[in-house]
Amino acid sequence: MTVQSARHRAADPVTESMVLVEHVSRTYGSGDAAVHAVRDVSLSIAPGELVVLVGRSGSGKTTLLNVVGGLDKPDEGRVVVDGREVSSLDERGLVALRRDVVSFVFQTFGLVPVLSAAENVGVPLRLRKVPPRARDERVALLLDLVGLTDHADQRPGELSGGQQQRVAIARALANSPRLLVADEPTGQLDSATGVAIMGLLRAVVEHERTTALVATHDPVMMALADRVVRLQDGVLVEE
Amino acid sequence: MTWMPRLLAHRTRAHSTLLLAVVAVTVVAATLLGTFALLLSVGGDRAPQVALDRAGAQATTIDVRSTVGNNDHEKVAAAMEAGLAELLGPVDAEVRTWTSSPWLLVDRGPGLPKPLVYLADYPIVPELTALESGQWPTTAWDGEGVPVAVPVAAAEEYGWELGDVLRTEGTDVASEIPVRVVATYRAEPPRGQWSRDLLEGRVHLSDYPVPGSFGGSVAEAWGPLVVAPGTGAVIPGTLRLEAWPDLDSATPAELDGLRERLSTAQTDLYAAVPAATTDVLTSLDRTLDSIAASLAVTRVGVVVVGLMLLVVAVTVLLLAARLLAERRAAEQTLLTSRGASHPQLVGLAALEALGVAALATLAAPWLAGLVYRGVTRVPVLHDAGLAVDPGAPALLWLTCAVASLLLAGVLLAPSLRRRVSAVDSEQQEVRQDRKQALARSGVDLAVVVVAGVALWQLLRHGSPVLDGSGGFDPLLVAAPALVLLAGGVLAGRVLPLVAGVGEVVARRSRALVAPLTAWEISRRPRRAAGAVLLVTLAVAVGTFAQGWHDTWRTSQREQAELEVGTDLRVTDLDGSVLDQSARVAAVDGLSVVSPVGMRQVQAGVATGPAPSVSGITTTMLAVDTRHAGDLLRGRLDGGWSAATAGLAPASPVTGVPVPAGTSELGLTLTARVTADLGPGVSALTSASLVVQDARGARVSLDLPPVPTPLGDAPDEPTELTVPLPEGLGAVQVIGVSLRLTIPGDLWGMLDAQVWDLPWEAALGDVRALDADGEPTPLDLGRGQWRTSGGVPLYDPWIRLGSTWVDDDGLHVTGTPNLGIVADNQAALFTTSFDREPIVHALVTPDLLAQLSATEDDVLAIDVDGTVVQLRIDGQVPYLPGLPRGAALLVDRDSLLRATLVTGSRATLTDEWWALVDDDDARDAAAAVQAAGVGRTTTRVEAAAQATDGPLHVAIPAALWIVTLSAVALAVAGIALSATVAVRTRRLELARLQALGASQGSLARSIVGEYLLLGVIGTAAGIGVGALLAWVVGPLVTVSPRGLAPVPAVVVQWPWPVLGSVVGALALGAMLAVVVTTRALLRRASGALLRLGDEG
Incomplete structure (x- = not known):
């Protein structure tokens, strides 16, 4: 299991980068009430790289993640993920991007409460219409990877926060995404669980050869990252 | 507690859409129930x-009739008026007075019979008489007598001329009243209007019993002799x-009071x-009772469907309450965690x-008034006369207030359940709580049990209307x-089965959309059950309402049709049978018209060859x-043609044809008795011709008696004529x-040597005379003549001779016994048909039971004195025109043949029945009535009255209202359910979008979920509705008087x-789901998909 850092690679940034953010700005509202969430941010993430995005609350981390993940559109600049210009994709392209390329880990886990852990993990595979047998095998593998084989049939309400986040990570990895976007994945967990989750995230990223962009305050995660990027008032201040 | 109003205000703003929907549903439901209240009140x-x-x-x-006798007529009149006024009470009325004198005998001179007459002052004289000569009397006395107008027929009969003074003497009252003839007049039809006349408008009766003679003597009776109106010219006898x-403007309370007083009016x-x-x-008491009973039945029907509407409305509100509770779950948890108590x-x-109820209470009565006005503008209700302000x-305010409170109170239901902790609440979201499931099962079981008991009671009683009294049992109503609710509850039990199948499908499926649908149904069963229950109830109500509507209408129509018995029925006949026949023949549109015998007869099981009748009184339809x-x-079943096949004689009667346009029949009658009874004894032979027209009217036309020589005295033919009505046709x-009469005391001759009286009679030169007197010979040889001697009982008293036709005419011979001639008359009855061996009949089960008879038994009935x-x-099971009770049906031709051969003069013409197209029925009835034949009833009109008449139309109106309301409420409820389902799941749906699910696929999943719930609900609803229509429909379909309908109800499926x-x-539901789902998904996704925005 090898993580190849693209930190020093250059050449064609579009073809060489998994994520390329160029002069992206995003403003909410207008006039006096306008909030400049992200201003002229440029960033490149190489394939297989785990980049941690840090900054205080309101610094624009989530906005940047949303823009990168295709959940929001920048007002200016462009975002390229896996060679696709996200900012110009239509709804169908965005759906395909989220289904095949990017996956998300939410701060509040984002599990479907009426589905079991295994069923939650299987959702992305169903979206790709993976045959049941292959789906079951993949789900079992991922649950094993996150250490929840014995909890496969339990529903989110019957799992602890850490277990739920593990399920969320397993689900995020289910369709072997090229890019994993995680927003405060340990935000609702105690520190010990948070450390475990961070470790897991690092391990599965390496295992699945996935690029990851993680917003966090957690210093443990920062330590595990290939690179740490800091945002302040919507501006990239440190890399 | 000041936080409450503030919180309430904030929450109202935050949940304005949902609350608006709740208010709208409450207002609509209260309005509809208010409309029902208006229909009832x-x-x-x-x-x-x-x-x-x-x-x-x-x-x-209301008629009050007094026979004044020797009393002071002014006092009697005053007392009658006071009594009538007391009876009427506050009800206004137009009162007319009919005055007729006692019977008076007119002294026409020594030795001449004295006809009976009476003077009268009637209010109908100006409209229903035609002056033939002279001037109507204007004074009570002209110095020589009371000026009167006499019937023109009486004037012609007795040769009374204008100016003649007639001397009259009292019969029961000793008085002599001279009257002066100043005019002659003719009484005009309809005769029904003359029903208060002593002779009921007949003008003449030939054998009226002389008052005071106790039936011992009869006289020709004529009248009325019309006096000057309002002059007091008549000394009242009656x-x-x-x-x-004026019942149209009487209030219900006034009508109730009048009905009460009518019950003791006679005493x-x-x-x-x-x-x-x-x-x-008066028939007013029966009319009011009938109306009250019909109204009670209609009210029961309206209440039955109103309660169903209430069930649907409560279900929608329960659904809304649950959705509100789901929407507010987080808020409730927060409030609880911040210390808000359960009572708070x-x-x-x-x-x-309370706010919702207040709004609904204020709006619903006003809206209900609008709906009522709108509904009663629908032609059927407008024609029923219900379109009033x-x-x-x-009652409207009360209904709306109670309904609003009840419906709004339903919103409290979720909050009454004591909330568990936030954690428990979350756990409950994950897996359904077993205790709650058990509790719900208990409630469901209770509903089913109560409904079962109610249905059982309803089946036992057979109807929610009690014993035709107009009262009803609340449980039965x-x-x-309750059955509807139980059906809905049971339908909800189908869900787990479907969910189980859904789980299997989900496991095996590659895709997400279908499994998502299945998971949502199987793992959030309460939400799904609510939607299914609503659809089930709405479809069930719609199915039941429309099924019952069709069943009810069909049954009412069938009951009315059976009650009438034919397309056009003419009763209370006026004029002679041949006159009636001529008049109905002139009416267009009557394809088939036939006289009908419909009367009470004595019937019993025949006990011998010549039985007498000692049985029961039953109704005979011939x-x-x-x-x-x-x-x-x-x-x-099978139709009346098949049922009555075999009742009619094998071949029709073939007589001597008389051409159309004949105004008189002429013939010569020759008769003689070859026995010599000695000097001073004379005999008379009288003949009657029995004629039958094309419509089956069959009457005997009497010819005057002719002297009949005895012994060797020569006989001479006597020329005779008898008129036929104009327009009769062929x-x-x-x-x-033929009847032989020998006047005088024959009993003194009984010891004579001569007992046999050989009697010969011949009808010759029989011809039809047209209006100009032009004769057309009739061929008597066309008839197959046979002679009988009357009833079998008398057969030994008359020996039949021969019957033949030759060039001289029809000859009949026979030898009556002197004894029978002495007792009354000897008679020979010659007919052109055979005596039927026996008359065949169909009977109702009631008659069989009452006579303890069985099929193939022989009955004896008395028809106008003739035993048949x-x-x-x-x-x-019943007969046309006779839906209930003991009755029998015979072929009229067959019965008439049986009576004619015994000399009966029965015409068996009590009514006329006609075949007429539905479209022509009204005009034909009017034409028959205008022709003065009698009172008409049409099947079409009766059926229309039964279904769309003012007393009944509220039922179909209520059924349509409940159908449309159920559909509207269900669509609103489903839209509400879908809205809240999407809103409460919007974060979940947004996350699924983040995982790569498209908006379209998620929308398809939700639509599919509601489609599946809709299919389940619809299937269950159709099942429950059909069950209700099949089981309950016939029980709540009763006769207008609340009795079991005849014929029995046949459930209809429109x-x-x-x-x-x-x-x-x-x-509607799918459209609502698609529109709300797509709109909400589109609106919600953009904001919720942004990470970090979880709220």
Whole structure:
């Protein structure tokens, strides 16, 4: 299991980068009430790289993640993920991007409460219409990877926060995404669980050869990252 | 507690859409129930007024009749008026007085018979008489007598001329009144209007019993002799007050009071009018009772469907309450965690519910008035006369207020449940709590048990209306609504089965959309159950309402059709049978028209060859069964043609044809008795011709008696004529009756040597004379003549001779015994048909039971004094025109043959029945009535009255309202459910979008979920509705008087309407789901998909 850092690679940034953010700005509202969430941010993430995005609350981390993940559109600049210009994709392209390329880990886990852990993990595979047998095998593998084989049939309400986040990570990895976007994945967990989750995230990223962009305050995660990027008032201040 | 209003205000703003929907549903439901209240109150008050207005004078007038006798007529009149005024009470009435004198004998001179006459002052004289000569009298006395107008027939009979003074003497009252003839007049039809006349408008009766003779003597009776109106020219013998109450403007309370007083009117008036014999003659009490019973039945029907509407409305509100609770779950948890107590939370919900109830209470009565106005503008209700300004009666306000409170109170239901902790609440979201499931099962079981008991009671009683009394049992009335609810609850139990299948499908499926649908249904069963229950109830209500609507209408129509018995029925006949026949023949549109015998007869099981009748009184229907298919109406398995096959004689009667346009029949009659009874004894032979016209009217036309020589005295033919009515058409002579009379005391001759009286009679030169007197010879040889001697009992008393036709005519010989001639008359009856061996009959089970008879038994019935034997060929459950009770049906031709051969003069023409197209029925009835034949009833009109009349139309109106309301409420409820389902799941749905699910696929999943729930609900609803229509429908379909309907109810399935109702509901619900889902998904996704924005 090898993580190849693209930190020093250059050449064609579009073809060489998994994520390329160029002069992206995003403003909410207008006039006096306008909030400049992200201003002229440029960033490149190489394939297989785990980049941690840090900054205080309101610094624009989530906005940047949303823009990168295709959940929001920048007002200016462009975002390229896996060679696709996200900012110009239509709804169908965005759906395909989220289904095949990017996956998300939410701060509040984002599990479907009426589905079991295994069923939650299987959702992305169903979206790709993976045959049941292959789906079951993949789900079992991922649950094993996150250490929840014995909890496969339990529903989110019957799992602890850490277990739920593990399920969320397993689900995020289910369709072997090229890019994993995680927003405060340990935000609702105690520190010990948070450390475990961070470790897991690092391990599965390496295992699945996935690029990851993680917003966090957690210093443990920062330590595990290939690179740490800091945002302040919507501006990239440190890399 | 000041936080409560503030919180309430904030929450109202935050949940404005959902609350608006809740208020709208509450207002709509309260409005609809208010409309039902208006149908019951305003419609219920108005309907009797309209019904009474349309019932006709015959059903609503009150007659008070006093025979004054020797009493002071002024005192009697005053007492009658006072008594009538007391009876009427506050009800206004137009009162007319009919005055007629006692019977008077007119002294025409020594040795001349004295005809009976009477003077009269009648209010109808100006409209219903035609002056023939002279001037109407204007004074009470002209110095020589009372000026009178006499019937022109009486003037012609007695040669009275204008100016003649007639001397009269009293019969029961000793008085002599000279009258002067100043005019002659003719009484005009309809004769029904003359019913208060002593001779009922007949003008003449030939054998009226002379008053005071106790039937010992009879006289020619003529009248009325019309006096100057309002002059007091008549010394009253009979006083009659005819009151026409203004029932249209009488209030229900006034009508109730009038009905109460009518029940004791006879005794009250008898006591109030001194010394005179006083009778109260009215059908108003029965009319009011009938209206009250019909109205009670209609009210029961409206309440039955109103309760169903209430069930649907409560279900929608329960669904809304649950959705509100789901929407507010987080808020409730927060409030609880911040220290809000359970009573405080309930108080908050109660405050909100009160607000909703207040809004609904204010709006619903006003809206209900609008709906009522709109509904009663629909042609059927407008024609029923229910389109009035409903105002705002107390019942409307009460209904709307109670309904609003009840419906808004439903919103409290979720908050009454004590909340568990936030954690427990989350756990409950994950897996359904077993305790709660058990509790729900218990409630479901209780609903099913109560519904089962109610249905069982309803089945036991057979109807929610108790014993035709108009009262009803609340449990029985609520039974259909309870069964509906139970059906909905049971349908919810199907969900787990479907969910189980869904889980299997989900496991095996590659995709997400279908499994997502299955998971949502199987793992959030309460939400799914709510939607299924709503659809089930709505479809069930629609199915039941439309099924019952069709069943009810069909049953009412069938009951009315059977009650009438034919397309056009003419009763209370006026004029002679041949006159009636000529008049109906002139009416266009009557394809088949036939006289019918419908009367009470004595019937018993025949006990010998010549039995007498000692049995029961039953109703006999004698119709031309050859036209049974055309004439008889009323549903019968196999039809009336098949049922009556075999009742008619094998071949029709063939007589001597008489051409159309014949105004008289002429003939010569020759008769002689070859025995010599000695000097001073004379004999008379009288003949009657029995003629039959094309419509089957069969009458005996009497010819004057001719002297009959005895012994060797020579006989001479006597020329005779008899008139036929104009317009009768072709007729046939089918029989001749000959009667031998020897006046004087024959008993003194009984010891004579001569007992046999050989008697010969011949009818010759029989011809038809047209209006110009031009003769057309009739060929007597066309008839197959046979002679009988009357009833078998008398057969030994007369020996039949020969019957033949030759060039001289029809000859009949026979030898009566002197004894029978002495006792009354000897008679020979010659007919052109054979005596039927026996008359065949169909009978009702009631008659069989009452006579303890069985099929093939022989009955004896008395028809106008003639005993006829009938064989019971079979039984039918009822007869046309006779839906209930003991009755028998015979072929009229067959019965008439049996009576004619015994010399009966029965015409068996009590009514006329006709086949007429539905479209022509009204005009034909009017034409028959205008022709003065009698009172008409049409099947079409009766059926229309039964279904769309003012007393009944509220039921179909209520059924349509409940159908449309159920569809509308269900669509609103489903839209509400889908809205809240998407809103409460919006974060979940947004996350699924983040995982790569498209908006379209998620929308498809939700639509599919509701489609599946809709299919389950629709299937269950159709099942429950069909069950209700099949089981309950017949029980709540009763006769207008609340009795079991005859014929029995046949459940109808109006498939196109049912399809339309289900289709409209499905389409409306799906449209609502698609629109709300897509809109909400589009609106919600953008914001919620942004990470970090979880709220």
